Amino acid sequence: MPDDDLTADLLKGDDIDAEAIMQEIRARIRARRAEAQSRGFDFEAYADGLYPLPPDAILSRDLYEAVRYVGLSYDKVNIDRVLTETRLPLIGGLVHRVRAALHELVLFYVNRQAARQIYFNEQAARALNALVRDLETEVCDLRARIADLEANQG
Amino acid sequence: MRVHQLGHGLIPGDAISHHTLEIDRRLRAWGLESHIFAGHVASEYQALAQTDGHFHSFLDSPDDLLIYHYSIYDPNYRLFQKTLMRKILIYHNITPPQFFQGWDRSLAALCDAGRRVLVELRGCDLALGDSDFNRRELVAAGIPEEKTDVLSIFLPQSHFTPATDPDLMTQLQAQGTVKFLTVGRVVPNKAIEDVIRIFALYHRAINPRSCLYVVGSRYLPAYDTALDELVDELALNDAVVFTGLVSDTALKTYYQAADLYLHASHHEGFCVPLIESMYFGLPILARKAAAVPETLGDAGVLFTRLGYKKVAEMAHLLVSDESLKAQVIARQRQRLQDFAHDRVEAKLREILIRLHVLPA
Numbered sequence: 122m123p124d125d126d127l128t129a130d131l132l133k134g135d136d137i138d139a140e141a142i143m144q145e146i147r148a149r150i151r152a153r154r155a156e157a158q159s160r161g162f163d164f165e166a167y168a169d170g171l172y173p174l175p176p177d178a179i180l181s182r183d184l185y186e187a188v189r190y191v192g193l194s195y196d197k198v199n200i201d202r203v204l205t206e207t208r209l210p211l212i213g214g215l216v217h218r219v220r221a222a223l224h225e226l227v228l229f230y231v232n233r234q235a236a237r238q239i240y241f242n243e244q245a246a247r248a249l250n251a252l253v254r255d256l257e258t259e260v261c262d263l264r265a266r267i268a269d270l271e272a273n274q275g
Numbered sequence: 276m277r278v279h280q281l282g283h284g285l286i287p288g289d290a291i292s293h294h295t296l297e298i299d300r301r302l303r304a305w306g307l308e309s310h311i312f313a314g315h316v317a318s319e320y321q322a323l324a325q326t327d328g329h330f331h332s333f334l335d336s337p338d339d340l341l342i343y344h345y346s347i348y349d350p351n352y353r354l355f356q357k358t359l360m361r362k363i364l365i366y367h368n369i370t371p372p373q374f375f376q377g378w379d380r381s382l383a384a385l386c387d388a389g390r391r392v393l394v395e396l397r398g399c400d401l402a403l404g405d406s407d408f409n410r411r412e413l414v415a416a417g418i419p420e421e422k423t424d425v426l427s428i429f430l431p432q433s434h435f436t437p438a439t440d441p442d443l444m445t446q447l448q449a450q451g452t453v454k455f456l457t458v459g460r461v462v463p464n465k466a467i468e469d470v471i472r473i474f475a476l477y478h479r480a481i482n483p484r485s486c487l488y489v490v491g492s493r494y495l496p497a498y499d500t501a502l503d504e505l506v507d508e509l510a511l512n513d514a515v516v517f518t519g520l521v522s523d524t525a526l527k528t529y530y531q532a533a534d535l536y537l538h539a540s541h542h543e544g545f546c547v548p549l550i551e552s553m554y555f556g557l558p559i560l561a562r563k564a565a566a567v568p569e570t571l572g573d574a575g576v577l578f579t580r581l582g583y584k585k586v587a588e589m590a591h592l593l594v595s596d597e598s599l600k601a602q603v604i605a606r607q608r609q610r611l612q613d614f615a616h617d618r619v620e621a622k623l624r625e626i627l628i629r630l631h632v633l634p635a
Contacts, residue, residue: 137602146588153480153584167476168584193504197497
């Protein structure tokens with residue numbers, strides 16, 4: 122969100138100078154950002170609602186966010202029975218019981234599929250994490266070799 | 276003249292139950308015969324109310340009036356549909372189901388059913404929202420504008436009397452930290468994750484001597500886990516406290532000990548914690564969403580979009596700039612007067628006169 126994206130009605134009332142307050146807030150944010158950089162604090166990550174990068178991160182922030190999300194969500198397959206009430210008079214209760222039994226049967230098969238999906242997701246998440254680790258090692262190695270080559274050329 | 280009130284439950288500590296009892300008290304004072312029915316009646320209230328099955332014997336009484344409190348799906352809406360009485364619907368709002376999708380399908384289905392049924396409650400003489408936001412939802416559900424109005428809720432007086440848990444107060448004050456507070460059920464529409472992220476920025480970049488208290492019941496395991504993981508990832512375990520449900524006295528203690536009320540909810544039909552914060556002189560910083568701006572009126576400070584940087588800096592100003600803080604609190608105290616019982620009572624009386632339940 123850019124700093125100049127002000128909300129005119131953030132502060133209300135004749136006795137409150139909203140514009141002066143917003144100017145002060147902008148100035149404070151600039152100072153805060155500079156101060157954070159000087160002590161290595163990941164200000165933008167917090168400010169943008171992202172997670173702080175790992176201290177040894179060398180790849181893009183988007184990649185780490187995506188890998189993190191995969192790690193959190195690979196086993197979140199929520200399946201449960203949701204039945205709305207039937208409004209049929211007299212036979213409503215019977216219809217409801219039959220529908221409930223059919224739902225249980227469907228859930229039995231869906232849960233089996235879900236378990237397979239979770240297993241696959243887990244393997245994919247492991248593979249992705251391994252790839253990122255390998256990629257980090259590779260990038261570090263290549264950067265070191267480039268540095269060596271540049272040093273030798275000099 | 277008999278007036279009946281019907282609702283989902285009559286439970287201690289519940290704002291709608293309290294509203295029902297306050298209406299009942301006034302109906303009796305005005306010489307009307309008053310009955311309360313609910314799907315669930317807590318043991319404390321069994322002398323004052325009956326379960327909704329007992330309402331059947333009154334269904335065919337065209338001269339009576341039924342006031343139906345609607346806040347969640349309940350099969351007793353069919354009694355409201357069936358009765359020959361004149362009918363007032365009071366809509367306390369139902370959270371849109373999308374807020375629960377991905378977290379709790381049963382709850383999402385319940386909210387969905389509740390909102391679908393609202394359309395079927397159109398056959399009433401008058402439909403009331405306890406905020407204009409709720410009233411507009413009634414119009415959107417197909418109730419003619421002229422058949423709608425706003426009746427604010429009778430706020431529980433017990434919430435607005437000073438009380439302190441001395442041990443808890445000592446414990447909170449001993450920390451010497453700036454305390455952010457947010458109150459309410461820990462559910463996705465309250466966007467507790469945004470409160471945590473705003474606080475995280477404040478705590479990391481502005482003032483590390485600070486704490487966030489999230490006061491309210493936790494009952495959605497998937498959402499609770501996600502919030503715990505967020506707190507863990509942001510390394511805020513020592514600074515963010517989920518208190519769970521607390522006693523009234525403990526709640527008041529949190530309000531008194533806190534420095535700022537931070538509210539990021541996407542959906543509120545009214546929002547009692549804002550009024551409580553006004554009473555306890557706590558500056559309010561809240562997202563401009565749903566009924567929140569209406570409840571705040573000209574008071575508090577609103578944010579529209581979530582720029583965490585600005586909101587965190589605004590929070591800092593509200594706790595550190597004494598002049599600004601005093602101005603905001605003064606406006607909040609002024610706004611609090613609009614929710615006084617005598618104003619709600621006058622409006623209720625006017626509505627009953629309009630329906631010829633009371634003489635002009």
